[in-house]
Amino acid sequence: MTITDPPPSEARKRTNLQRIALSITINAVRHELEISPTATLLDIIRDQLGLTGTKKGCDMGGCGACTVLVDGRRVASCLALAASFAGAAVTTIEGVGTADRLHPLQAAFIRHDALQCGYCTPGQILSALALLSEGPGSVAEIREGMSGNLCRCGAYPNIVAAIAEVAGL
Amino acid sequence: MSGPSFHYIRAAGLDDALAHGARRDAIYLAGGIDFLQLWKTGLATPKTVIDISHLPLAEISYAGNTLSLGALARLSEVPAHPDVKVHHPLIAEAILASASGQLRNMATLGGNLLQRTRCPYFRSEGLACNKRASGSGCGARDGENRHAALFGASSGCVAAHASDLAVALSALDAEIVVASVAGERRVGLPDLYPLPDATTAPNSSLADGDVITAIQIRGAAGFAARSTYLKIRDRASFEFAVVSVAGALQVEDGVITAARLSAGGVAPLPWRLHASEAALVGRAPGEAAFVTAAELAIAGARPLNKNAFKIPLLRNAVIRALRTIGGFR
Numbered sequence: 372m373t374i375t376d377p378p379p380s381e382a383r384k385r386t387n388l389q390r391i392a393l394s395i396t397i398n399a400v401r402h403e404l405e406i407s408p409t410a411t412l413l414d415i416i417r418d419q420l421g422l423t424g425t426k427k428g429c430d431m432g433g434c435g436a437c438t439v440l441v442d443g444r445r446v447a448s449c450l451a452l453a454a455s456f457a458g459a460a461v462t463t464i465e466g467v468g469t470a471d472r473l474h475p476l477q478a479a480f481i482r483h484d485a486l487q488c489g490y491c492t493p494g495q496i497l498s499a500l501a502l503l504s505e506g507p508g509s510v511a512e513i514r515e516g517m518s519g520n521l522c523r524c525g526a527y528p529n530i531v532a533a534i535a536e537v538a539g540l
Numbered sequence: 541m542s543g544p545s546f547h548y549i550r551a552a553g554l555d556d557a558l559a560h561g562a563r564r565d566a567i568y569l570a571g572g573i574d575f576l577q578l579w580k581t582g583l584a585t586p587k588t589v590i591d592i593s594h595l596p597l598a599e600i601s602y603a604g605n606t607l608s609l610g611a612l613a614r615l616s617e618v619p620a621h622p623d624v625k626v627h628h629p630l631i632a633e634a635i636l637a638s639a640s641g642q643l644r645n646m647a648t649l650g651g652n653l654l655q656r657t658r659c660p661y662f663r664s665e666g667l668a669c670n671k672r673a674s675g676s677g678c679g680a681r682d683g684e685n686r687h688a689a690l691f692g693a694s695s696g697c698v699a700a701h702a703s704d705l706a707v708a709l710s711a712l713d714a715e716i717v718v719a720s721v722a723g724e725r726r727v728g729l730p731d732l733y734p735l736p737d738a739t740t741a742p743n744s745s746l747a748d749g750d751v752i753t754a755i756q757i758r759g760a761a762g763f764a765a766r767s768t769y770l771k772i773r774d775r776a777s778f779e780f781a782v783v784s785v786a787g788a789l790q791v792e793d794g795v796i797t798a799a800r801l802s803a804g805g806v807a808p809l810p811w812r813l814h815a816s817e818a819a820l821v822g823r824a825p826g827e828a829a830f831v832t833a834a835e836l837a838i839a840g841a842r843p844l845n846k847n848a849f850k851i852p853l854l855r856n857a858v859i860r861a862l863r864t865i866g867g868f869r
Contacts, residue, residue, distance in 0.1 A: 408548030430541045447642040450576045454548050455593050518777035519640025
């Protein structure tokens with residue numbers, strides 16, 4: 372069997388040598404990164420920066436576990452091509468509160484027993500924070516507004532109750 | 541999950557994007573939602589991704605009775621815009637019935653119109669699908685076709701179009717502004733979506749390199765007081781339509797003077813119900829006229845073995861939509 376080196380252009384296509392300089396702010400800390408063109412925002416948050424609070428669930432935009440805020444608006448980071456987010460300010464669950472100083476929404480989740488396994492919770496919290504800034508007018512609007520976040524443990528009634536409490540509804 | 545490698549280009553401007561985009565193996569990136577789903581599952585394999593998401597094509601304006609929506613406006617920005625709320629609430633309603641809060645913050649108007657069908661045979665590599673691999677056949681025609689089209693399908697493709705926005709735009713006679721290296725042209729919404737034939741089922745009539753820059757609706761603001769988007773789906777939220785109806789009426793002195801009806805989930809494009817519209821004009825809004833319109837809406841439907849339930853569903857959805865907007869105000 373003879374093995375020959377592929378021409379350089381073919382090798383480049385297969386191994387993807389392109390690196391992209393990305394300046395991005397995560398939880399108020401600015402990062403100058405070199406990323407792959409195929410990296411998602413979720414990939415760089417978890418794998419490159421080690422912020423593993425943001426979860427990978429379906430990886431197809433359907434479950435909401437990967438929800439983060441970009442410039443204050445919630446997005447599914449698994450469907451966000453990172454290269455497209457130059458200059459963005461991102462908030463992940465690590466930027467929301469600490470064990471000693473919980474965000475009021477996190478405290479409400481605990482009070483209302485709004486989780487079991489907890490895997491979806493970071494996404495639920497980030498999504499709900501954005502929803503609260505959108506000013507939901509009713510519990511029905513909370514239910515509709517949180518439809519992008521799945522909870523396989525079925526803690527929905529308690530999640531809605533926690534958000535409603537913080538919303539003053 | 542990650543798809544095959546590609547080269548990333550951030551377009552410096554529209555002309556730069558068009559210069560790069562005419563290559564067959566290139567794809568434009570706007571919101572990226574549909575593309576990343578297709579890429580992660582191996583169904584989209586571009587060599588070059590041209591990022592146009594940051595280009596200044598997101599403006600929303602209303603002047604001279606024309607609503608102009610920049611194609612790169614995010615779905616979430618449109619329903620909140622005062623000109624949309626006042627002049628075309630139908631568009632706002634259709635968008636708010638689409639996707640989730642997260643995805644509406646990412647998805648663009650142009651990308652929404654060009655999203656690929658949700659037909660499971662298109663979304664599963666290895667199954668027969670003329671839309672994905674021309675000439676490979678259509679697995680859905682005699683297979684899992686619960687969501688397939690009732691109208692406009694062919695022996696080669698029975699896929700339905702998934703966009704809610706397109707259904708509302710179809711009812712309002714929207715025009716699509718398209719840029720290419722050859723210049724700018726306008727395309728009526730129905731002409732964006734060619735019907736399938738026996739072996740081919742193109743996703744749109746756009747050529748490689750074309751960019752949707754704007755969506756325009758001229759006139760039609762007379763429908764603002766009486767319009768509705770009714771979406772029937774398998775769960776209450778964050779789900780594609782099984783059947784949807786965009787409806788709009790103008791009523792003067794107890795008589796319908798103009799009507800617009802378009803159906804989603806039932807055809808390869810938003811299915812405008814012209815016969816139903818014509819039957820409503822000149823009649824008093826009420827059950828008799830609504831039932832006539834609904835019967836005309838289902839005339840000519842060609843069900844497959846698992847989607848016949850959508851015929852009475854469409855009929856009843858037309859009636860319910862008309863009841864919602866046909867009352868005295």
